[in-house]
Amino acid sequence: MQHPLKIGISGATGFIGGHLVGHLKAAGHQPVLFVRDSTRVRNSFADSKVVIWDVTKGPPDFLSLEQLDGFVHLAGAPIAARWTRTRKKMIRDSRVLGTRYLVEAMRRCDNPPRVLICGSGIDYYGNQGDEILDESSPAGTGFLSEVCVEWEREAGKASELGVRVVCVRTGLVLSTEGGALVPMLIPFRLGLGGVLGTGEQYISWIHIRDHLRLLAFLLTSEGISGPVNATAPHPVTNRDFTKSLGNALGRPTFMKTPALLMRLLLGEMGDTLLLNGRRVVPAKALESGYRFEFETLKDALDNLFK
Numbered sequence: 001m002q003h004p005l006k007i008g009i010s011g012a013t014g015f016i017g018g019h020l021v022g023h024l025k026a027a028g029h030q031p032v033l034f035v036r037d038s039t040r041v042r043n044s045f046a047d048s049k050v051v052i053w054d055v056t057k058g059p060p061d062f063l064s065l066e067q068l069d070g071f072v073h074l075a076g077a078p079i080a081a082r083w084t085r086t087r088k089k090m091i092r093d094s095r096v097l098g099t100r101y102l103v104e105a106m107r108r109c110d111n112p113p114r115v116l117i118c119g120s121g122i123d124y125y126g127n128q129g130d131e132i133l134d135e136s137s138p139a140g141t142g143f144l145s146e147v148c149v150e151w152e153r154e155a156g157k158a159s160e161l162g163v164r165v166v167c168v169r170t171g172l173v174l175s176t177e178g179g180a181l182v183p184m185l186i187p188f189r190l191g192l193g194g195v196l197g198t199g200e201q202y203i204s205w206i207h208i209r210d211h212l213r214l215l216a217f218l219l220t221s222e223g224i225s226g227p228v229n230a231t232a233p234h235p236v237t238n239r240d241f242t243k244s245l246g247n248a249l250g251r252p253t254f255m256k257t258p259a260l261l262m263r264l265l266l267g268e269m270g271d272t273l274l275l276n277g278r279r280v281v282p283a284k285a286l287e288s289g290y291r292f293e294f295e296t297l298k299d300a301l302d303n304l305f306k
Helices: 015-026 085-107 143-161 181-189 208-220 238-249 259-275 283-287 297-305
Strands: 006-010 030-035 049-052 070-073 115-121 164-170 172-174 194-196 205-207 226-230 255-257
Touching: 006 015, 015 030, 015 208, 070 085, 070 208, 085 115, 085 143, 115 143, 115 208, 143 164, 143 259, 164 208, 172 181, 172 208, 172 297, 181 238, 194 238, 205 208, 205 297, 208 226, 226 283, 238 297
Parallel strands: 006 030, 006 070, 030 049, 070 115, 115 164, 164 226, 172 205, 194 255
Antiparallel strands: none
């Protein structure tokens, strides 16, 4: 068994963060939870050390970072809400300022974490249609692309301190215990699920178990730095995703939601997240030796629903 690691996790009460705490504990590691509100820490994490940090208010106590083997920075305001000017500022500040503050605290450390795994998103690439995108592909345009570029730039500054920096560009994480899939299940189970817009836009997804395994893999893979796509090897169109999810649930998928209606209801957020496609492949993870447990959407959905 490898030596237990002491890993800081921001956003530790969120969907991914909470699962990662449990995953690392099960592997014998020692998570340190960086949270805004300690009352949200689950009873199952009661034996873990907790550090109070509001990412928009300033740096965490630098002493809380001393002697950590690594830090996984996942904190960020939810993006699945109508994008008012206030919401956009919250989305940006929680990511860009929060990461800047974290690196500021690391600068004060005598022994900063050896590796920083920083969250990012495949929204970095923007809408590039059906073009296959890997980590060498250029950034796109639009609000979320700009946020991701700034977010990764701030994280990259930790490399000046000798910290290995990895920016994980995450796709749609599939889980029945949180994330974007859960609200989809209600209409699908009612037989009201269907294609969004043309249905030709690509969805780049990853099973929650692969996402957690990949994060743990990156923590200990000394040769990996820079951007890493956290998506399964086979992205699918919205049309194929809809059909596969309907099949997994045993429900019809005859409905169709026109793009115009989605834009009216959800505005820029709906356009960016649901109607724009990103056909992203995990070139760097595969080249580095990571092996996906769930390579195809059918495998992933069968695991979740059967």
